[in-house]
Amino acid sequence: MRVALINPRFRLPIDTRTTAHLGLAYLAAVSQKRGDTVRIFDADVEEQSVEDFVSEFKPDLVGITANTPQVKQAWRTAKAIKSVRDIPVVVGGPHPSVAAEGLDYESAEKPGVEIVVRGEGEGPWLEISNRVEEFLRDSEDQSATALMDPEKGIWNDIQGITYKTSDGSVYRNMDAKPINDLDSLPWPAYNLFRMDKYTNLQPATDHIDGARSFSIMTSRGCPYRCTFCSQSIMPIKWRARTPENVVEEWRHLVRDLGAKEIGVLDDSANIRKDRMYGLADVLIADKLNHVPWVFVNGIRANLAEKPMLAKLKQAGLKRTAFGIETGNAEIMKTIDKHVDHETIRQAFRNCKEVGLETIGFFIIGLPGETRETMQDTIDFAIELDPLIANFSMMTPYPGTKVYEIVKREGRMLMNDWEDYVFFEQKARFELGDMTAELVEEMYRKAYRQYYLRPGPIIRRAKTTDFWLNLPRNMRIARRTFFKKEEKSELRRTMEAQGSI
Ligand code: B12
Numbered sequence: 001m002r003v004a005l006i007n008p009r010f011r012l013p014i015d016t017r018t019t020a021h022l023g024l025a026y027l028a029a030v031s032q033k034r035g036d037t038v039r040i041f042d043a044d045v046e047e048q049s050v051e052d053f054v055s056e057f058k059p060d061l062v063g064i065t066a067n068t069p070q071v072k073q074a075w076r077t078a079k080a081i082k083s084v085r086d087i088p089v090v091v092g093g094p095h096p097s098v099a100a101e102g103l104d105y106e107s108a109e110k111p112g113v114e115i116v117v118r119g120e121g122e123g124p125w126l127e128i129s130n131r132v133e134e135f136l137r138d139s140e141d142q143s144a145t146a147l148m149d150p151e152k153g154i155w156n157d158i159q160g161i162t163y164k165t166s167d168g169s170v171y172r173n174m175d176a177k178p179i180n181d182l183d184s185l186p187w188p189a190y191n192l193f194r195m196d197k198y199t200n201l202q203p204a205t206d207h208i209d210g211a212r213s214f215s216i217m218t219s220r221g222c223p224y225r226c227t228f229c230s231q232s233i234m235p236i237k238w239r240a241r242t243p244e245n246v247v248e249e250w251r252h253l254v255r256d257l258g259a260k261e262i263g264v265l266d267d268s269a270n271i272r273k274d275r276m277y278g279l280a281d282v283l284i285a286d287k288l289n290h291v292p293w294v295f296v297n298g299i300r301a302n303l304a305e306k307p308m309l310a311k312l313k314q315a316g317l318k319r320t321a322f323g324i325e326t327g328n329a330e331i332m333k334t335i336d337k338h339v340d341h342e343t344i345r346q347a348f349r350n351c352k353e354v355g356l357e358t359i360g361f362f363i364i365g366l367p368g369e370t371r372e373t374m375q376d377t378i379d380f381a382i383e384l385d386p387l388i389a390n391f392s393m394m395t396p397y398p399g400t401k402v403y404e405i406v407k408r409e410g411r412m413l414m415n416d417w418e419d420y421v422f423f424e425q426k427a428r429f430e431l432g433d434m435t436a437e438l439v440e441e442m443y444r445k446a447y448r449q450y451y452l453r454p455g456p457i458i459r460r461a462k463t464t465d466f467w468l469n470l471p472r473n474m475r476i477a478r479r480t481f482f483k484k485e486e487k488s489e490l491r492r493t494m495e496a497q498g499s500i
C-alpha cells in the first residue's frame with residue numbers, strides 16, 4: 001500500500017528551529033515494517049504543493065499530524081487532498097487527542113477528515129492501515145466514501161480512534177492502551193526525511209547549519225501533571241526503553257546516519273536513576289560518548305544528583321534543561337510541579353560542578369501572578385544563570401488545568417487555534433489583576449534583564465553561532481527585547497503569498 005504522512009505547514013515560518021517530526025518518523029517506521037511504500041511530506045521544508053505531491057505519489061492512505069496551532073492547517077490540508085483524490089485521511093497528534101474538550105470530534109467533523117487517532121499513534125495507525133488494505137483488496141468501489149460506509153462496520157472495534165461514517169455521524173471508540181514495551185517499537189524512519197533541510201533543536205556543537213543533528217526519545221510520558229503542561233498524547237504512566245535498546249538506535253544515528261549531535265526529547269528522562277547510569281555505561285562502553293548530546297526538554301531537578309550528572313557528562317552529555325517555571329514559592333505550589341527552589345538551586349550547583357551547561361525554562365504570567373512574582377522569576381533566573389534562559393508567556397492549551405481556570409475565571413484573548421503559539425510575544429489571557437500589558441511588559445523585561453548583562457553578552461559573543469547567524473540573532477533580539485512591529489510585515493508577506 002502507498003502511505004503518506006504529512007506535517008502541515010505552520011502558520012509563521014519564523015526563526016524557530018525545524019526538526020524532523022519524531023511522531024511521524026515513528027508512524028512511518030511502523031508503515032515501513034508493515035511493508036508499505038511510505039513518503040513523508042513535511043510542508044515546512046517542501047517546495048511542492050500538497051496537491052501536486054498527492055497527484056504524483058498517489059497514496060492510498062494519508063495521515064496528518066496536528067498540534068494546536070497547526071490544526072487548522074491540517075484541516076485545510078485534508079480538504080486540499082480530497083480535491084485531488086478521494087482517499088482516507090487520518091488526523092492525529094496533541095490537539096485532536098484532547099477528548100475531554102471534544103477536540104477529536106472537532107477534527108473528525110471537518111470535511112476531508114475521516115478518522116482521528118487519539119494519543120500514541122503506532123497501534124491504531126497499524127490497525128487502520130490493515131483495515132484499509134483489506135478494504136482495497138476486497139472492494140470494487142475504493143473511495144473513502146465507500147470505506148466509511150456505516151453498513152460495513154469497519155471501524156467500530158479499533159481502539160483509540162474517533163471516526164466519521166459517510167452519513168456524517170461521528171463515533172468515539174475506547175482509548176487505546178499505552179504502549180508498555182517501548183523496546184518493541186521500530187526506530188524512527190529518518191531515512192524518509194530530507195535531513196539536510198533541518199536545523200537542530202539545541203545546537204550543542206555550535207553550528208546551526210553545519211551539524212547533522214538527530215532526535216531520540218528514550219522514555220515516554222511523565223508521572224507529573226503540571227497545571228500548564230499539555231499532556232494529551234502520553235498517558236500518566238511513565239514508560240522507558242532499556243539502555244541496551246536505546247544504545248542500538250544511538251549507534252545507528254552516529255555510525256550509519258552520521259549524527260554529529262543528538263537531542264534527547266524525553267519529557268522526564270531521569271525518573272529512574274539506575275536507567276540513567278545504565279545508559280551512560282553503555283554509551284561509554286560503545287565509545288559513543290564523543291558525540292555531544294543534550295536533554296532538550298528538561299530533566300527533573302529533584303532527581304538530578306551529582307554523581308549521576310558526572311556519569312552522564314562522561315557519556316557525552318553536554319547540556320541539560322530544567323523546567324523551573326517560576327521563581328516564586330507560592331506560585332510554585334499552585335502549579336503542581338512538586339519541586340522547590342532549594343532543590344533546583346542544588347541541581348544547578350551539581351551541573352556547574354560537573355561542568356554541564358544548563359537551560360532554564362521559565363513561564364511569565366501563570367495564574368495568580370503579580371508584577372512582584374514575575375520579578376521573582378526574573379531574579380531567580382539571574383541567580384541560577386543558565387547558559388540559555390527561555391521565558392515564555394503562559395499559553396493555556398486545551399486540556400490543561402490553566403485552560404480550565406482561564407475559561408472559568410479569566411478572559412481568553414484568543415479565539416483561533418492558530419494563535420496558540422508562545423513565540424508571538426503576545427499575552428494570551430487576562431486573569432484578575434493580571435493584564436496583558438503587564439505580562440508583555442514583564443516578558444520583555446525578563447529577556448532584557450537576563451541577557452543584557454555582561455556575562456551572557458560575552459558568552460554569546462564567544463559562540464560561532466552568534467557570528468555565523470548575526471542578522472538572524474539581531475532580528476530575534478530586537479523582536480524579543482522591544483515591542484514588535486515587524487511581525488505584521490511578515491504576516492502581510494505570508495498573506496500576499498496566500499500562505500495564511
Ligand atoms: C520536540 C518538540 C517540539 C519541537 C519539534 C516539534 C516537532 N516537529 O515534532 C519544536 C521545538 C519545533 C516544537 C515547537 C512547538 N511545540 Co512542541 N514539543 C516537542 C516535544 C517536546 C516532543 C515532540 C515529540 O517528538 N514527541 C514524541 C512523539 C513520539 O510524539 P508525537 O509527535 O506527539 O507523535 C505521536 C502521537 O501524537 C501520534 N500522532 C502524532 N501525529 C499523528 C498523525 C497521525 C496520522 C496519527 C495516526 C498519529 C499521530 O502518534 C505519534 C506516535 O506515537 C513535545 C512534548 C512531547 N512529549 O511530545 C512538545 C509539544 C508537542 N509541543 C507543544 C507546543 C505547544 C509547541 C509550540 C506550539 C510551542 C510554541 N513555540 O508556541 C511549537 C509549535 C511549532 C510547530 N511548528 O508546530 C505542545 C503541544 C500542545 C498542543 N496542544 O498542541 C507539546 C505537547 C508540549 C507540551 N507538553 O505542552 N516542539
Ligand code: SF4
Pocket residue numbers: 222223224225226229230231267268323337
Ligand atoms: S512540565 Fe515537565 S514535569 Fe510537568 S507535566 Fe509537563 S513534562 Fe511533566
